[in-house]
Amino acid sequence: MTARILDGIATASAIKGELAGRIAALRERDIVPGLGTLLVGEDPGSLSYVGGKHRDSAEVGIESIRVDLPATASESEVRAAIAALNADPAVTGYIVQLPLPAGIDENAMLELIDPAKDADGLHPTNLGRLVLGVEGELDSPLPCTPAGIVELLRRHEVPIAGKHVVIIGRGLTVGRPLGLLLTRKGVDATVTLTHSRTVDLPAEVRRADIVVAAIGVPHFVKPDWIKPGAAVLDVGVTRVGTTASGKAKLAGDIDPEVAQVAGWLSPNPGGVGPMTRAMLLANVVEAAERAARAG
Numbered sequence: 001m002t003a004r005i006l007d008g009i010a011t012a013s014a015i016k017g018e019l020a021g022r023i024a025a026l027r028e029r030d031i032v033p034g035l036g037t038l039l040v041g042e043d044p045g046s047l048s049y050v051g052g053k054h055r056d057s058a059e060v061g062i063e064s065i066r067v068d069l070p071a072t073a074s075e076s077e078v079r080a081a082i083a084a085l086n087a088d089p090a091v092t093g094y095i096v097q098l099p100l101p102a103g104i105d106e107n108a109m110l111e112l113i114d115p116a117k118d119a120d121g122l123h124p125t126n127l128g129r130l131v132l133g134v135e136g137e138l139d140s141p142l143p144c145t146p147a148g149i150v151e152l153l154r155r156h157e158v159p160i161a162g163k164h165v166v167i168i169g170r171g172l173t174v175g176r177p178l179g180l181l182l183t184r185k186g187v188d189a190t191v192t193l194t195h196s197r198t199v200d201l202p203a204e205v206r207r208a209d210i211v212v213a214a215i216g217v218p219h220f221v222k223p224d225w226i227k228p229g230a231a232v233l234d235v236g237v238t239r240v241g242t243t244a245s246g247k248a249k250l251a252g253d254i255d256p257e258v259a260q261v262a263g264w265l266s267p268n269p270g271g272v273g274p275m276t277r278a279m280l281l282a283n284v285v286e287a288a289e290r291a292a293r294a295g
């Protein structure tokens with residue numbers, strides 16, 4: 001038996017279809033959602049992610065506002081670009097693509113984003129609302145990858161409530177906020193958040209009904225760590241070379257042999273990545289809807 005596929009492409013496509021309807025309804029009222037991106041430098045991975053975000057936007061009827069700065073941009077130039085995105089009425093939501101070049105204080109830049117336009121859900125106000133919203137009642141943008149993971153599991157009817165989730169990696173964009181989201185009321189998982197100082201990681205992972213790996217170490221999670229039937233989500237991605245035709249060769253955090261043991265597996269590519277992008281669009285639409293309600 002091999003694992004069933006947690007199909008991020010098909011699920012993201014269903015979500016995009018739902019969003020297109022909400023966007024059309026906003027446009028009827030002359031409200032045009034617009035996604036801004038701020039990219040500093042020319043990292044090939046970042047360029048490809050940002051390009052993908054604007055392609056998705058065009059597909060569902062969201063306008064694109066793209067700001068690219070050279071890798072040599074100073075922190076004050078980045079500050080000015082963020083201030084301009086905050087002030088631009090065409091931008092209903094935007095992201096500052098991470099990582100920023102060395103020497104630019106990422107946390108300080110995230111704090112400059114208008115929380116009402118924070119499409120990544122990474123502004124401290126919105127991360128704080130995620131903590132405050134233990135009852136699941138708050139209306140604020142959620143970090144895109146954690147939200148995408150929960151949505152991917154829900155839409156494949158993988159049970160979460162009461163289940164034990166082991167997260168590998170405590171990073172800002174995935175592991176840490178995912179633990180907060182999964183333990184909210186209404187989601188109700190029991191979470192173990194592991195990291196590089198965890199003692200006996202394989203033993204922790206063996207107890208998991210759901211495993212999420214977000215570390216960026218190729219094929220790190222081995223099949224003998226997986227409880228038979230567990231759901232396994234492969235988030236990390238690492239460039240491991242180039243193909244003969246010059247395309248990037250990518251590897252996820254999960255050893256492919258895990259498919260022989262797991263009950264569910266998210267492919268990488270084609271799993272969590274497309275869901276992250278769909279949740280970004282959802283955050284932009286929700287920000288536009290919220291702004292419309294506020295008048």
Ligand SMILES: Nc1nc(=O)c2c([nH]1)NC[C@@H]1CN(c3ccc(C(=O)N[C@@H](CCC(=O)O)C(=O)O)cc3)C=[N+]21
Nearest residue numbers: 048049095096097098099120269270271273274276277
């Ligand atoms: N402020 C900020 N927000 C982010 O959300 C953010 C970021 N910075 N920095 C980098 C990471 C990475 N990330 C990805 C999103 C989608 C795919 C994705 O859709 N991948 C496709 C493959 C795409 C391809 O082939 O190039 C897939 O998994 O199928 C991948 C990676 C968002 N990130």
